[in-house]
Amino acid sequence: MKLQRRNFLKLAAALGASTLFPAVPSFTHAATTTPNRFFVMVNAGGGWDPTSFCDPKGNAPRDDGRGPVNHYVTDNIVQLENSPIHYAPFPDPTILEEVRTSALRTDMPISNFTGFFEKYASKMLIINGIDTQTVSHSVGSRNTWSGSDKEGFPSFAALFAAATAPGNPMSFISNGGYDFTDGLVSSSRVNDATVFQQLAFTNRLSPTDTSRHFFKPSILDRINREKLIRLNQSITSTTLSQRRVALAKRLNVQDDGLAEIVDRLEQIQQSLPNAELSRGLKGQAELAAAAFAAGISASANLSLGGFDTHGNHDRDHTNSLANLIDGVDHLWQMLELVGIADKTTVIMGSDFGRTPYYNDGQGKDHWNITSMIFMGAGISGNRVIGGTNSRVEALKINPTSFEIMTDQADEAGIKLTPAHIHIALRKLASIEDSVLLNQYGISKPFLNLL
Amino acid sequence: MRLFSFYQKLLAIAILCFGVSGCIINSADDDVSSGSDNASFLSGKNLFKEKCANCHGDDGGGGSGGPSLIACATCNAGSETLINKISQSMPLSNADDCGQSCATDIATYILDGFNNDESQDLTPFFSKAVLLDSQQTLRKASLNLLGRLPTKAEIQQVEEFDLTGLDTALEEMMTEEAFFTRLTELFNDVLHQNKYLPGEAAINLLTDSEYQNRRWYRELNLCTSNCLTDEEKSQQQRFSRLLNAANDALAQEVYHLINYVVRNKRPLSEILTADYTMVNYYSARIYGIEEQYDFTLLTPTDDNYPSDTLLLNDGLYIQDPKDFRPAIVKNIPHAGILTSPMFLNRFPTTETNRNRHRSRMVQAIFLDTDILAISGTRPDATAAIASSTPTLDDNMCTGCHAVMDPVASTFQNWDSRGRYRPSRLYNNWHTDMLPRGYNGKIMPLANNVDSSLQWLAQQIVDDPRFARAIVKILFEGLSGQKVLPESDAAYQMQRQFLANVERLLIDSNMKLQAAIKALVKSEWWRVTDITDSEAETIYANFGSVRMLTPELLDRKIFATLGIHWLSSNQNRLTSTRSNSFRVLYGGIDSDSITKRITDPNGLMVAVQKRMANELSCRAVPLDFFREKTQRLLFPHIDKDQLPGDPALEVEVKNNIVHLHQRLLGETLTSDHSRISQSYEFLTEINFMGLADIAEDGSWQNRYLDWACGVTRHPSTGAELPDVERVSNDEQYIIRSWMALVNVLLADPKFLYE
Incomplete structure (x- = not known):
């Protein structure tokens, strides 16, 4: 049967308007928010060595005969002018030529620690002497990024995204590291930014062709409304198992804003040499900046491996650190470019530290004492809290002044752990009162560290 | 302890636990009076806390450092076995630390405290749950294990013999090649050997000093780069064929071992104890042992039989790359996967x-x-x-x-x-x-x-933890869920369930098929709904509903629509190209990304939208192109029959019933509210489309976009005469069905299984 226009009207009349256009309940998607605050976790995967970076010791002999902690000369440790910040010499003329030449990278804007610390000291807080209480990668990583060594604790980045932007399409971006969410949000990962074009414009037959669509807008609206109705029928069912309902709810997340990220990536791309998006840590930084600026993400894990240097520590670790600071520098440039640097806090950390001595293979094994670096929004810069002794053992600090205790036997002093850090971090992020935290409590006193 | 009262108690405790932090089900202290020697029990309790709880958990429920002692294999083997096990090998860090008396007391505590239940029948616990029936279970298993819908014979078998018929059907399914592809996937999720599939990645791991011929295909002097002439291009293709056959076989040799053991129903312990490895002709040449075997040759009916006559003239190219044989590499003391x-x-x-x-x-x-x-x-x-x-x-x-x-x-x-x-x-x-x-x-x-x-x-496979580990791999791989943590109120119930499966595996002499059948048929697996809302917290983590992995979704798409989701001839969901959706949709690359995402995010929802748009655009016109008897989606209706025509309501609704069954696995009658909902949506879309065409009669509006329409023969590529084409849609009929299929493809019942 072929239906002509006039027949259509007749048929419509016969069936009645209510059959043709039934009333559709007005369900809505999970609410999205436009995040105004962002957190980036930069994970030095494998356990970094703060003594090769922001808690330098040098080659002075240790009192127990082991060591030295580092091969570089103690006198070459650098202190920034008018700042408590110290850092390891890099490049250091006194270390082995092979190490120096392999680690030096001429293709990086910042190829030494001085350039990095001078540029960012004003927005940087270094916390040294954090006792992760473990030498296990999985436990250490969990402790550093969640504040607890217990299984089941979500990473801070996931917690923040869940508390502030749970309905956003990519509320938490993960590029690895500790990204456990405990089901609060789903982590997103993207290995090729070109996919956004296809996902931002799902109704275009070809993502770059604006003239051809699967459906016209009015039909598409009706299709999308029908999908939403059916989804909500699943969500509001009283006879579906909770697991099925929970999974249906997860489908109710928005994918709006993906067009905006396409524009932001385009903006970033045009600012780069050769107008190509980067790979590796820099590429992760570009995507995070674009997603934040597009309003679709609130937090991101960036991750770089190469720090688990059980052999040839000096050469390999310094190389990894150079890549790390280069990536963080790039991240700040991208955040500036898209205009959200003042709303972003960047945290650098790792599973744990490395032994204050070398093994037979000139490597360093696992050590429980580590450091973290906080930069950007909400952070009062040019500060160092905590410290370690010549054996890289954590020193107690005064819980009020945060000065290192003169008398380390004094029981009033506190040894910093990731738990202390995360209590302060939750406060900094203004999520300390979120109901989500009820099941992830940390039993340590609040120290206003940040 | 009486079984019924035990489950009543368990249910009550499970409910209470949601309001009581740290509540432990089946508290050992409750069972002190169960007739055991009280002094030994109390002594065992103290010794357990001192020497065992660190790894096995205070409640014996196990921890990440040690297995559960509830319904564990050794626990069920009798007290003597357990005492010997403890006295001879526990704690692991100091096996001399607990002598006979100590071991006896601890065994008493473990057996009376954690294992004082006579039966592991879990059925009463599921009294408030709705379970999938045997037909639904068959569909779920078929899609999960094989990536296809059940055959008519299987459906009939289950209709006739219910769960026994399901058992037979499952047994048969686990002989199909697709099952071994799935098995490879399950084990790759933990072994990540597919990292070495690209290029020569696996071959590069070997050294010339051990295997002088590891790159034997290079010595054929075939063109490998800058190949311009036809002959050179042909050589390059031949080179790729040989390289891929050799490298893939090597990269996946441990999966071929697992498949060989399972296919031949050998004890699964052989995946570690096998004194051989698995090779095809091409990987045998890498190891230099190809002369030892008489490998099968391809026949013209095989999919990968070379079409190039040049290849046919050379026996090298007609060796069957799927013919794997157990082989001993020179001087190697093989220990299955481990070596x-x-x-x-x-x-x-x-x-x-x-x-x-x-x-x-x-x-x-x-x-x-x-x-x-x-x-x-x-x-x-x-x-x-x-x-x-x-x-x-x-x-x-x-x-x-x-x-x-x-x-x-x-x-x-x-x-x-x-x-x-x-x-x-x-x-x-x-x-x-x-x-x-x-x-x-x-x-x-x-x-x-x-x-x-x-x-x-040998030590590993003799350890009861081996069965536990295998069941865990299967459970997590098939269900997409992690084994519950100890803190979960349902942990002990799940442990009981998994322990039952472990026992069946052991009792079957470690036949993997026994464990899979036990998992698939279990109440835990089949929980889908609840009978009253009060029970919802109890069953919060029960059931095997999961978001489909990219691989499972790809196979379900093919099983239901008859096409894969392709772009430029690359599979959108499974291709290893960086711009595919494989990783973004939660998959792994077996290299740096080895954990799957199991909950959808906004990007994945956008992938689902594009998938529904692209697939409905391609699958619907293609299905209308087929002979009516051959159609997968529209066996009851034609492309010129108006959905809103009251005279066609029966046919239209019958077809909607068919679509709900095929795509969502729903068996509904035509008067069911969900069918009515789809019918009303379909007709509304049709009228909206007709109204639009009435206003805008341009050809773009009257015809399908060329990317959706069928203007060339799908098999031959030959241009079709107008009358055979599926592109004219002046009545907006095809696009109306596209809209309905689009909605069904985005339904949770399609995206989850």
Whole structure:
């Protein structure tokens, strides 16, 4: 049967308007928010060595005969002018030529620690002497990024995204590291930014062709409304198992804003040499900046491996650190470019530290004492809290002044752990009162560290 | 204890636990009066807390450092076995620490405290749950295991014999090739060997010093780059064919071993104890042993039979790459997976790591034991400095290293590159390491000194934890869910369930099929709905509903629509190209990304939208092109029959019933509200489309976009005459059905299974 226009009207009349256009309940998607605050976790995967970076010791002999902690000369440790910040010499003329030449990278804007610390000291807080209480990668990583060594604790980045932007399409971006969410949000990962074009414009037959669509807008609206109705029928069912309902709810997340990220990536791309998006840590930084600026993400894990240097520590670790600071520098440039640097806090950390001595293979094994670096929004810069002794053992600090205790036997002093850090971090992020935290409590006193 | 009252109690405690933090089901203290020797019980309780709880949990429910002692295999083997096990090998870090008396008391506590239930029948616990019926279970299993819908014969079998028929159908399904593809996927999720599939990645792991012919295909002098002439291009294709056949076989040799063992219904323990590896003709040439076997040749009916006559003239190209044989590589004391160079490289070691990583991973994968959780914390930074050999003599270290290092030492005949280098001959092992051993037992050197991984393999498969580890791999892979943590109120119930499956596996002489059948048919697996809303918290983590992985979704798309989701001839969901959706949609690359995402995010929702748009655009017109009897989607309706025509309501609704069944697995009658909902949506879209065409009669509006329409023959590519084309849509009929299929493809019942 072929239906002509006039027949259509007749048929419509016969069936009645209510059959043709039934009333559709007005369900809505999970609410999205436009995040105004962002957190980036930069994970030095494998356990970094703060003594090769922001808690330098040098080659002075240790009192127990082991060591030295580092091969570089103690006198070459650098202190920034008018700042408590110290850092390891890099490049250091006194270390082995092979190490120096392999680690030096001429293709990086910042190829030494001085350039990095001078540029960012004003927005940087270094916390040294954090006792992760473990030498296990999985436990250490969990402790550093969640504040607890217990299984089941979500990473801070996931917690923040869940508390502030749970309905956003990519509320938490993960590029690895500790990204456990405990089901609060789903982590997103993207290995090729070109996919956004296809996902931002799902109704275009070809993502770059604006003239051809699967459906016209009015039909598409009706299709999308029908999908939403059916989804909500699943969500509001009283006879579906909770697991099925929970999974249906997860489908109710928005994918709006993906067009905006396409524009932001385009903006970033045009600012780069050769107008190509980067790979590796820099590429992760570009995507995070674009997603934040597009309003679709609130937090991101960036991750770089190469720090688990059980052999040839000096050469390999310094190389990894150079890549790390280069990536963080790039991240700040991208955040500036898209205009959200003042709303972003960047945290650098790792599973744990490395032994204050070398093994037979000139490597360093696992050590429980580590450091973290906080930069950007909400952070009062040019500060160092905590410290370690010549054996890289954590020193107690005064819980009020945060000065290192003169008398380390004094029981009033506190040894910093990731738990202390995360209590302060939750406060900094203004999520300390979120109901989500009820099941992830940390039993340590609040120290206003940040 | 009476079974019924036990489950009543368990149910009550489970409900209470949601309001009581730290509540433990089946508290051991409740069972003190169960007739056991009270003094022994109390002594055992104290000893357990002192020596065992750190790894096995206070409630015996297990921890990441040690298995559950509830319904464990040893626990069910009788008290004598358990006492012997404890006295001879526990605790792992110091097997001499608990003698006969100590072991007897602890065994009493374990048996009376944690295992005082006569039966493991879990049925009463599911009284408030709605379970999938046998037909629904069949569909779910068929899609999960094979990526296809059940056949008519299978449906009939289940109709006739219910769960027994399902049993038979499952048994048959697990002989199909698709099942072995799925099995490879399940094990790749933990072994990650597919990392070595690209290019020569696997072959590169071997060395010329061991295998002089490892790159034998290069010696044929075929053109490999800048190939311009037809002959050169042909050579390049031949080169790729040989390289891929060789590298893929090598990269996946451990999966071919697993498949061989399962296919032939051999005990699964053989995946570790096999004194052989698996090769096809092409990988046999890598190892230099191709002359030993008479490999099968391809026949013209085989899919990959060469079409190029040049290839046919050379026997090299008609060797069947799927013909795998057990083979012994020269001088290698094989120990199944453990001695595969690819396995040893995927879990590498260094001079200073001393095989500890390998030890940790072997125990995690094959024993479900996380060494790092045993003694993962150091109370003070000064630990371990006092001794120069702390892993041998510092208590802060030995708790973990006593478990890890003996196993690490058993790898000493294999170097960091995965080469066989017997330490006795190469003098390349450390003197400050614990000797080769397992679970407190030192390896006898006689007959084992150069083949210690064979000894280790036997120890592992003799350990009840091996069955637990295998069931865990299967459960997590098939259900997409992690085994519940101890903190979950349903943990002990799930442990009971998994222990039942472990027992069935062991009782079947370790036939993998037995475990899969037990999982698929279980109440736990089949929970789908609840009978009253009060029960919802109890069953919060029950049931096997999961978001489909990219691989499962791809197969479901093909099974239901008859096409794959392609872009430029690349599979959108499974291609390894960086711009595919494989990783973004939660998949793994087996290299840097080895954990699947199991909850959808906004990007994945956008993928689902594009999938529904692209697939409905392609599948609907294509199906209308087919003969009506051959159609997958529209067997009751034609492309010129108006959905809103009242005279056609029966046919239209019948077709909607068919679509709901095919795409969503729903068996509904035509008067069901969901069918009415779809019918009304379909007709509304049709009228909206007609109204639009009435206003805008341009050809773009009257015809399907060329990307959706069928203007060329799908098989031959030949241009079709107008009358055969599916492109004219002046009545907006095809696009209306596209809209309905689009909606169904986005339904949770399609995206989840």
